[in-house]
Ligand SMILES: CC(=O)SCCNC(=O)CCNC(=O)[C@H](O)C(C)(C)COP(=O)(O)OP(=O)(O)OC[C@H]1O[C@@H](n2cnc3c(N)ncnc32)[C@H](O)[C@@H]1OP(=O)(O)O
């Protein structure tokens with residue numbers, strides 16, 4: 001039964017003098033990737049050693065300095081993968097690997113077997129502290145749960161002493177931190193810290209998981225600020241976050257909690273992880289980037305990231321995925337396309353260096369996205385977008401008054417097919433409807449004779465001669481056509497511009513004619529502007545059918 005009364009509201013921590021809302025994030029937190037552990041444990045088919053190796057190499061390439069590489073006591077592939085990293089010396093000197101274990105001696109022992117010989121590493125031990133887990137899963141009192149944490153911390157320390165050549169660091173997670181009474185979470189963490197005795201140069205990490213996201217992000221930030229304020233030995237503790245996305249706010253929760261005092265953030269690429277996933281590092285990193293803050297991770301080749309993540313997780317990346325999805329820089333709708341076109345041109349004209357383009361929060365080229373994909377045409381598109389495609393892909397710049405007739409034709413094609421119209425098809429529609437002309441209407445030659453500002457002209461069109469007079473060449477051709485075909489034609493608009501390119505054609509002319517009360521547009525390219533304009537008039541005239549009306 002769909003009944004909200006089954007649920008109760010989250011109880012916020014009592015914090016009225018919170019300071020985090022006045023903070024901004026001005027530098028990237030320390031990142032830790034948990035793709036190979038939390039990401040891996042949520043997959044239908046956990047990654048093989050080969051897949052883990054490929055993803056590890058990518059994470060290193062992206063610039064992660066801390067990578068949780070697995071839960072080596074859990075399975076053979078996880079154990080073997082850690083051994084492979086250590087034995088094959090695949091861990092760069094500036095990268096620290098981290099492994100997770102429960103606070104159980106046999107698992108901790110096995111964890112150290114997996115790590116033996118590593119240069120430096122973080123051993124991450126956890127146990128759940130939440131009210132629900134204490135009562136329902138572990139059946140333990142607060143003291144009993146604290147004892148599991150402290151005992152786990154002791155074992156982690158003791159086994160580390162058996163491997164003195166490694167530079168060990170320790171991390172503790174009060175799992176389900178956000179579902180734990182804050183004073184109790186602090187009491188448990190203080191006890192673990194007391195056990196580990198951090199000091200200058202030997203910091204420890206306390207990682208605060210929103211194992212299941214339970215509240216709005218501001219309430220999580222309150223918890224983190226409260227925790228940071230009350231922890232006894234905050235000085236030598238790196239406070240880390242590990243948010244999940246059950247309510248869709250894992251990134252927001254991490255961002256606000258960094259403002260609330262956290263130093264470090266755990267997450268995964270594309271947010272893969274348990275249930276709705278972990279905090280997405282790409283989203284949070286690109287959020288920083290788009291605010292002018294160096295994310296300290298290199299997302300410049302997002303297509304490579306997508307390819308590796310999809311092949312290792314066997315989960316497709318959504319086309320709407322923040323910053324990375326295939327469609328997130330694409331506008332189909334007319335008003336967006338028009339604004340993008342004008343805004344991009346405005347940037348070029350005014351030589352603006354700081355990106356501030358309508359509808360495009362970043363320059364897609366920064367992350368290796370094709371600029372071509374920004375504007376795509378379907379029945380929701382408008383004239384600005386169609387014009388942009390011709391300009392961008394074919395170097396065909398049309399005057400503004402030509403945009404509407406062209407987009408009407410493209411819109412018709414989009415509506416009748418119900419599909420996107422590709423740039424190739426837009427160009428084909430443009431040629432067919434405005435440029436192509438039958439042999440009999442091709443201008444072969446012309447001769448202009450000017451006397452007393454009056455032009456007498458002879459035209460050779462499709463093998464037959466035509467004569468006319470007027471103030472200029474165009475008026476003379478208009479006169480010749482009007483007289484021969486007994487029609488009423490006048491020029492409404494025309495535009496000539498030089499074009500550069502590899503062909504003989506040096507000019508493009510566009511014309512709009514009114515012929516017997518109806519408007520026709522055409523475009524022609526020729527060696528010079530006069531020839532192009534005359535041809536455009538012939539092409540437009542040929543499309544009116546005015547010649548056959550006379551014959552009839
Ligand atoms: C929120 C997180 O993502 S935490 C990480 C979770 N990840 C995983 O669990 C993936 C890998 N896990 C595994 O492969 C297995 O669960 C193992 C190898 C770790 C343990 O396997 P098993 O001992 O066979 O089974 P299981 O996980 O059911 O063990 C549960 C027991 O561990 C205890 N336990 C669970 N978590 C912890 C912990 N963090 N510290 C100490 N004891 C714990 C439980 O109370 C339970 O005890 P019981 O046997 O007395 O009832």
Ligand SMILES: CC(C)C(=O)C(=O)O
Pocket residue numbers: 038100126173175176207209210211212242244
């Ligand atoms: C072990 C912890 C950090 C965890 O994965 C979680 O709480 O989600």
